[in-house]
Amino acid sequence: MELKLRVLKLGKLLFGKSLKTEDLKNEKFNIFWGLPILSSDAISSVAYAGEEILWVLVPILGLMSYKYMFYAAICIVFLMFLLFFSYRQTIDSYPNGGGSYIVAKDNLGVIPGLTAGAALSIDYILTVAVSTSAGTAAITSAVPSLLKYKVLITASLIILMTLGNLRGIRESSRIFGIPTYLFIISVGIMIVTGIVKIYVLGYNPHPIYKIPEATGDIGIFLFLKAFASGCTALTGIEAVSNGIPNFREPSQKNAKIVLGLLATVVLLIFGGLSYVSTLYHAVPNSSETVISQIASQIFGQNIMYFIIQITTAIILIMAANTAFAGYPLLLALISKDGFAPRQFTKRGKRLGFSNGILLLSAAACLLVLIFKSETHLLLPLYAVGVFISFTLSQCGMFIKWIREKGPSWKRKAFINGLGAIVTIITVIIIGATKFFHGAWIVGIIIPSLVIIMLRIKKHYISVATQLKLKINIKPKEIDFANQKRYAIVPIDTLNKSFLKALNYARTISDNIIVFHVSVDDEATEKLLKKWNAYNVGIPIVIKKSPYRNLVGPLVSFIKSEEYAADHKDIVTVVIPQFVVEKWWCNILHNHTALFVKGMLLKERNIAIVTIPYIIEEE
Structure with a gap:
């Protein structure tokens, strides 16, 4: 926090205080x-x-x-x-x-x-x-x-x-x-x-x-x-x-x-x-x-x-x-x-x-x-x-x-x-x-x-054409009461950050699946052992990824017949992400959540919700 204040003071010294839009006439x-x-x-x-x-x-x-x-x-x-x-x-x-x-x-x-x-x-x-x-x-x-x-x-x-x-x-x-x-x-x-x-x-x-x-x-x-x-x-x-x-x-x-x-x-x-x-x-x-x-x-x-x-x-x-x-x-x-x-x-x-x-x-x-x-x-x-x-x-x-x-x-x-x-x-x-x-x-x-x-x-022009709403064409009526809502919570380690994301997923859907991509057998075995010990009560799906691709197996699972959601349904992926207070601490983490979010944005039928968990510095 102290470092952030110093940065703000330095910015104000170098660039001056912010100006209102109406001040433009004086500039x-x-x-x-x-x-x-x-x-x-x-x-x-x-x-x-x-x-x-x-x-x-x-x-x-x-x-x-x-x-x-x-x-x-x-x-x-x-x-x-x-x-x-x-x-x-x-x-x-x-x-x-x-x-x-x-x-x-x-x-x-x-x-x-x-x-x-x-x-x-x-x-x-x-x-x-x-x-x-x-x-x-x-x-x-x-x-x-x-x-x-x-x-x-x-x-x-x-x-x-x-x-x-x-x-x-x-x-x-x-x-x-x-x-x-x-x-x-x-x-x-x-x-x-x-x-x-x-x-x-x-x-x-x-x-x-x-x-x-x-x-x-x-x-x-x-x-x-x-x-x-x-x-x-x-x-x-x-x-x-x-x-x-x-x-x-x-x-x-x-x-x-x-x-x-x-x-x-x-x-x-x-x-x-x-x-x-x-x-x-x-x-x-x-x-x-x-x-x-x-x-x-x-x-x-x-x-x-x-x-x-x-x-x-x-x-x-x-x-x-x-x-x-x-x-x-x-x-x-x-x-x-x-x-x-x-x-x-x-x-x-x-x-x-x-x-x-x-x-x-x-x-x-x-x-x-x-x-x-x-x-x-x-x-x-x-x-x-x-x-x-x-x-x-x-x-x-x-x-x-x-x-x-x-x-x-x-x-x-x-x-x-x-x-x-x-x-x-x-x-x-x-x-x-x-x-x-x-x-x-x-x-x-x-x-x-x-x-x-x-x-x-x-x-x-292409973006504007695809986003444009035509006045004479009304949007299709959707039966939201009968529409099923699905949620997937990716997991790497069972911790407080994951549990916060899981609790949020419970508020938006009853059809929740926890999804784990296995790139290390030993780490996956430890996760399952801890998962069973906590007895969360939600099914966990594990898919192996020999080429260490984290997003591909998740997207393939959502699109497969194995998953209950139809291809027209929207699936919400709830991603846990911990946030550090000091900027230099970001260098010490690999930011997997940001990478996964960036890749999932390219999929049409997937909605993404990021749940932050703030890590306080002692």
Whole structure:
């Protein structure tokens, strides 16, 4: 009992006290907290998006890389604003959230909708894995001695994020919101200082690492590959439209304001960092991030450098919170439609979708272990799923405007149509350039998830069909007065637990049989000797089981002609089960009663009653 109280106190400390359902309206975001929580993924992506472009260009173009990096960044910013206007229209049309999944399902059909849902699921899981891995990379850049512990550090960060989100929406916004603003302010200061230092103070920067000699020229394929790598800057931009129900009323208006603020921040931070990279010629490498190099050149190894590194690490970690805010809600919508287990629609003690949070955490930890917390290895899987969901959303909205022809439909259709064309091209580019780097895996996972979701829906339809009551058909009348009632009480050892079950069986039936499965002749002989000594007065049936199967002989006996019950009768099996008070004591017992109960549940004409007998600890 004392241990149980301690566990309850620990749970309350970690997750907070339980909330009432009516408290849900107070657990939603306002604009100030909604921006960092639902936008941290998109904002943080700028910390490594420019670096990914340089990874492609620098080994081939050398010093010329920085010129074409900026061109690629301009193309990405254009695509971002196109998506911004498109998702504003999605927010207006779908106030209940769901983003690409709902849009595609409503306008393109079930399969495209599930494809978008599967793509978003991969996106959210990779958001957690990539963001925390990138955060770990920022930490190890500042403290290289921690490099050998990066997998452990990343997994620990995911667990901390999970605990924070299990505490509820409002509390997680307070915990994870402030670091996002600190990152925006500190990086903004760095960008302005870096530009002023060169153009006002006349500083002549020198790269920390040697820039490789050029080995080739710029070509369309190389530029497209760099563009595809930088498109990771756009991940998370759909999270605001997915999470509209998480905003306070008026939720649509607040979501659109947050989306506009997000686009502005990404423009300033991503554009600014890309431009500063061209001035300070940061060289991507596995030991120090590009932001770390730029900060070191601008500030030196002073307090501002460490502030930049700390806030960068924190925002990269906090970016995972976008997934923790969006994915459980998406999963709840998919589950509500019957394409995922119903458990994901249930809110936990703190009114969050706890099961979705736990699934996201477990999947992300698994990816971190498989890819050893290497951001560079995880990113090729990342952008493909994101842009598949973008494409399906744009196509769905385009079809919606063409079909409905409402006010200003031509302008709206043009925006989404252009968005669809650009995102389709981007998907092809990313798929082609990243295919052999791991993007092919997404091509297997998405169809697999769609098939699984369809099978789940098929199961739910089958269950509903078999359970459905038709109003015009009344249930058959049953003569309960003349119906015989049978009871069987399994026995392994004659003890108080068995006698309690037997006494209960006597209250529901006069046709009682005690049934014993013999797997040990010596133990059976001891049981019979004790049974005869007690003279219970109820017949005992013994069946041998040479293969030690406990359930098979019982079911065979019930169905055999030897037993008096007809195959249409219901036979109640009364199972004795002793219960121990302390959790660790459960390890010491084999729980045969639970196993027998689980197997008997599959039999149609058998009812099961479990009679507990509590064992008190001294």
